[in-house]
Amino acid sequence: MTALADLRRELATRGLDGFVVPRADEHQGEYVAPSARRLTFLTGFTGSAGMALVLQGRAAIFVDGRYTLQVRHEVDQSAFEIRHLIDEPPPKWVADALAAGQKLGFDPWLHTVDQVEALRAACLKAGAELVSCPDNPLDAVWADRPAPPASPVRPHDILHAGKSAQDKRAELAAQLAADRLDAVVLTDPSSLAWLLNLRGADVDFVPLALGFAIAHADSSVQLFLAPDRFDSATLAHLGSGITILPPAAFAGALNALGRAGRRVRIDQTFAPQAVLTALAGAAIDRGPDPCALPRACKNTVELAGSRAAHRRDGAAIVRFLAWLAAQEDIDELGAAERLESFRRQGELYRGPSFPTIAGAGPNGAIVHYHSTPATNRRLEPGQLFLLDSGGQYLDGTTDVTRTIAIGGADAQQRRAFTLVLKGHIALAGAIFPAGTTGPQLDVLARQHLWRAGLDYDHGTGHGVGSFLSVHEGPQRIGKQGHAAVALMPGMILSNEPGYYKTGAFGIRIENLVVVTEQAMPAGGEKPLLGFDTLTLAPIDRTLIEPSLLEPAERAWINAYHARVAAELAPLLNPAEQAWLVAATYSV
Incomplete structure (x- = not known):
């Protein structure tokens, strides 16, 4: 398996003994764009949930009960051990498989805060070290990796949404103020879509535009999506109070919240570890995405x-x-x-x-x-x-x-x-x-x-x-x-x-x-x-x-x-x- 061998060689050049490859993208969505299908590129597995752990002499893929038959058809079992994601979770395998002094790498944009804490605890148990990688080593060996998606962002009419984006933003701002929060970081594109009544086509089957946002207690929102994806009608739909910034500006905006010592909510079950790291200096409030419950209650x-x-x-x-x-x-x-x-x-x-x-x-x-x-x-x-x-x-x-x-x-x-x-x-x-x-x-x-x-x-x-x-x-x-x-x-x-x-x-x-x-x-x-x-x-x-x-x-x-x-x-x-x-x- 060339991808596995190439990854192992790349890890060796970086001084890493292993690497974690999740199914997820930066947003932890079920469906990911072709440019984020790293687990499929590495293993051949096409299911919607899973993770691979690669060491120099051993590798495993973890899937849940939906995919226990499918994974055996798609993955080379001579290269990857097949494990149950729930019954044999990856942190347990890490604790058993790593040796003292070894270094396990991970991409901080692809793992939630909770996942990283579990992996770090497993490495500590083994006497090993969990290492955050500045860039993804698998991407370095993925020669024909597709370009990231960039579909047009479109309004979702109030005729179907039932409530204006302005009203939703005002309600969210009131909730932030009641919780004594200055801002919330939104990493789930579904929350962006619901809050701002926007839709896109960045992934199959779900009408989403993949981006991030920071919603503030004054009801303003910083939306991190390429500005050229918005036409005049969509900009008019958004109205005032929305600042559209390129995705590359996201980390800097998080840094600014940290430097100012703001009180910021993140959903640790969905937010990437990279977001928490970039917020250094902020007062972190770990809680649920405040858009999730009102989005669920139609x-x-x-x-x-x-x-x-x-x-x-x-x-x-x-x-x-x-x-x-x-x-x-x-x-x-x-x-x-x-x-x-x-x-x-x-x-x-x-x-x-x-x-x-x-x-x-x-x-x-x-x-x-x-x-x-x-x-x-x-x-x-x-x-x-x-x-x-x-x-x-x-x-x-x-x-x-x-x-x-x-x-x-x-x-x-x-x-x-x-x-x-x-x-x-x-x-x-x-x-x-x-x-x-x-x-x-x-x-x-x-x-x-x-x-x-x-x-x-x-x-x-x-x-x-x-x-x-x-x-x-x-x-x-x-x-x-x-x-x-x-x-x-x-x-x-x-x-x-x-x-x-x-x-x-x-x-x-x-x-x-x-x-x-x-x-x-x-x-x-x-x-x-x-x-x-x-x-x-x-x-x-x-x-x-x-x-x-x-x-x-x-x-x-x-x-x-x-x-x-x-x-x-x-x-x-x-x-x-x-x-x-x-x-x-x-x-």
């Missing part, structure tokens, strides 16, 4: 837009499913392209919200599988077809998974599917007191699988943005409860339990839901919340084993299907309506 305009987007998206899915039911010879890539073609016909559609996962048979058991010409499978009778896809619309972001029986299903498939469905229904119908976190609800989705000795190795729910990232924090539903935030009205999350039988099939049922206030029952003492399902798409009735359903579960699926039929029928032609009526017939 306003009434955003929620109305999301419902409208889901109706159009649901119509596209029904057209696809009706088309698929009539096909006798189709493969994964053809099915994914056909679904995309139906979405492209929708109003306000701007592209997929993530790479479509279209897995037939055993490919469906690979949680984040992406079909390629080399792995592409035909949809054969007796197989399950797992289709996870979504769309970016100007008024909302969608994400839906359906598992489809091709030519019928056997008893094992129907049982597993129904256990997943029971968990999906339990979570969809949950009523819980205000202050409840997502991880506290996770067991509802897993309970029926657990009783059968089954489980899935991914989260149950992630937050979703409004014409932003399909994976948005801080809200989530999963086993890990560390630093979980309470669910609040207006938050959109996925509800996606699943089951994956390696070498055979995969099952996932995913709808998006929004947290809503619930009526207080007689004698109740605490405000209650629940979920309202946004996604509108039939669930394959041929995969449901009715004998495993309780009456309330059967009522839920029938009511859901009645709603799907009622809301989508007006958007369909007569043939599609007929197919939908049959697909949503009572269980």
Whole structure:
């Protein structure tokens, strides 16, 4: 492996014994520009989360449960040990693998403050030293590295945003003043996009412009993006109080805050270590990005837009499913392209919200599988077809998974599917007191699988943005409860339990839901919340084993299907309506 050998030679010239290569860019985003895909360049791994640790005589790659099968197909196992990112975290490997006196290098722009502290502690345990590199040694050996992105920055109309950038800046400034802060450093491009009602196209699938900002308590904002990326309309949209500066000026602006002894907020879970270093002399307040929570709690305009987007998206899915039911010879890539073609016909559609996962048979058991010409499978009778896809619309972001029986299903498939469905229904119908976190609800989705000795190795729910990232924090539903935030009205999350039988099939049922206030029952003492399902798409009735359903579960699926039929029928032609009526017939 040339890249690995070249990196080791470069490290030796710098007096380093090892180097850390994360999947992340400077912003810790899920999707990174080609110029930042260092982990792929080094290892061949194309997943959205991971890290490599390279020593002179040993190297390892760490991935989570979504990629345990994929990584073995993409990475040379004779060059890299494969480790589980959660069960065998990189700091533990560092503590065991490094020898006393060795030096482990890292790029301070690619690691958060929290990550660096964990790595430093691991090096200390081994008697080694963690060394911040002034430039990235992997970049030095990446001869054909692509140029950084520079897409035009565009306004996001208040018609879809629901609140002006000026009002958002004023609210943020008031929050900073209340917290006795002079400024906050914003390193998450989603926060820039939300705060200033801006969108870009610097990365695939998420309409972001990759930049940094410093928001001040007087409501002014320094925005670090190349000025030539803004046309006159965007500049007029921004108005007064916004200073646009080149990215190279960011470190100097941080230095100035440090020299002045300002009190500055950074989100240590996302901010690069380089930001903390550049702020030397400032009074650092380590806390959450103040844009994250208001961004997560969608306003009434955003929620109305999301419902409208889901109706159009649901119509596209029904057209696809009706088309698929009539096909006798189709493969994964053809099915994914056909679904995309139906979405492209929708109003306000701007592209997929993530790479479509279209897995037939055993490919469906690979949680984040992406079909390629080399792995592409035909949809054969007796197989399950797992289709996870979504769309970016100007008024909302969608994400839906359906598992489809091709030519019928056997008893094992129907049982597993129904256990997943029971968990999906339990979570969809949950009523819980205000202050409840997502991880506290996770067991509802897993309970029926657990009783059968089954489980899935991914989260149950992630937050979703409004014409932003399909994976948005801080809200989530999963086993890990560390630093979980309470669910609040207006938050959109996925509800996606699943089951994956390696070498055979995969099952996932995913709808998006929004947290809503619930009526207080007689004698109740605490405000209650629940979920309202946004996604509108039939669930394959041929995969449901009715004998495993309780009456309330059967009522839920029938009511859901009645709603799907009622809301989508007006958007369909007569043939599609007929197919939908049959697909949503009572269980």
